[in-house]
Amino acid sequence: MSVKRKLPQRTSVIALRRCASQMHTCIRAKLSSNSGDTFIEVLSALMITVIAVVLMATMLAAAANITAKNEARMNTLFAAQTALATQPEPEFPTGLVTVDGGALGTNTYKVYVYSQDGLTRYEPNFGVENGDVS
Incomplete structure (x- = not known):
């Protein structure tokens, strides 16, 4: 059975502070550097724009298709109603x-x-x- 040794509290706090300080320095350096980020940002924005345009075009095409189908159904219904309304009264004996x-x-x-x-x-x-x- 191995015995785990606990580090004193003070040592772990100092180690965490040192690691956080180094990470903060690395993040600050990355954020202040502009090399290579602008091209990737432009490509990602362009990709998002293209996806949005394709989705809008698909949505408009689907809406036009649905509208055309509904208009054809309405015209058929109107023709049937007109035919029924204009029929002469049947002559019954x-x-x-x-x-x-x-x-x-x-x-x-x-x-x-x-x-x-x-x-x-x-x-x-x-x-x-x-x-x-x-």
Whole structure:
């Protein structure tokens, strides 16, 4: 078993101060020297600018593409809505339905007749008063 020897507190503080002083001197010398830093700084700034321009161009191209797709969809929707709105009302066959009310009497009504898939449906013709068959 090895015994670790502790340095006195004063010695470690002096060593830390000396190391910090040397580091401070080295950093100060590096910061005051301009040799070689300007070219690297220019290259890094240029690289950052190029990356930003490429990202902006990509963003604008994507936005233009999305806008074109949405405009095409809106034009298709508008054309469909216009086609539906300008279609003439379909002509449905009309017929007469006679309802026997027993003691209340018999009434005849004009109705629209709808047929599809073998099923027939009647709806009243609201443009005509009930009982008016003219």
